[in-house]
Amino acid sequence: MALPRTYESQNCSIARSLEVVGDRWTMLVVRSAFEGVRRFDDFQDVLGVARNVLTDRLTRLCDEGIMRRVPYQERPERHEYRLTRKGVELWPTMMTLLMWGDRHYAPDGPPVVVGHRGCPGALTDRFTCDACGAPLGPTDVEPRPGPGA
Missing domain, CATH: 1.10.10.10 (Winged helix-like DNA-binding domain superfamily/Winged helix DNA-binding domain)
Structure with missing residues (x-):
């Protein structure tokens, strides 16, 4: 059916x-x-x-x-x-889907890392920066080549 x-x-x-x-x-x-x-x-x-x-x-x-x-x-x-x-407003959904895909479908590591613009840190699953702890939104981030690129 x-x-x-x-x-x-x-x-x-x-x-x-x-x-x-x-x-x-x-x-x-x-x-x-x-x-x-x-x-x-x-x-x-x-x-x-x-x-x-x-x-x-x-x-x-x-x-x-x-x-x-x-x-x-x-x-x-x-x-x-x-x-x-x-x-x-779809940004958190897109980022969650990206992180899920990285965990389950990127055996060589993420092809793209969502980095905190102007900071060496990256987006966490809590939508904060893993380096400075700042809350992050779509205008605060930039794509960076990941280990699986």
């Missing part, structure tokens, strides 16, 4: 959230946005995703209020895609 593709009948916040972000390409678009990618062609270059799939995911993320389109050029009209507050 096949699982349904939507979860409208389930009174479950996990199921409802997965309806929006439970797709590989959607999560990778959000990850790239946290890394500073904003333009369609740059998302496509970084991800290697088909244009129609990327268009679909960006449209859905905008429709859901996770990202917004911001014009940066008039002729021809071009837009950047930026995370909204709702999108930025």
Whole structure:
């Protein structure tokens, strides 16, 4: 028996959230946005995703209020895609998923370490810096090559 593709009948916040972000390409678009990618062609270059799939995911993320389109050029009209507050709220989820993947699927160590910007420390599972103890959020960190890079 096949699982349904939507979860409208389930009174479950996990199921409802997965309806929006439970797709590989959607999560990778959000990850790239946290890394500073904003333009369609740059998302496509970084991800290697088909244009129609990327268009679909960006449209859905905008429709859901996770990202917004911001014009940066008039002729021809071009837009950047930026995370909204709702999108930025996905950061702890993304970091938890990254740490879980590092523990279970990175036998040579993490390919990327989330470092504390301006400090030699790194993000802990409590969202603090392991060196100075400061609480960390998405604007406080930077990706650094890890041992599994």
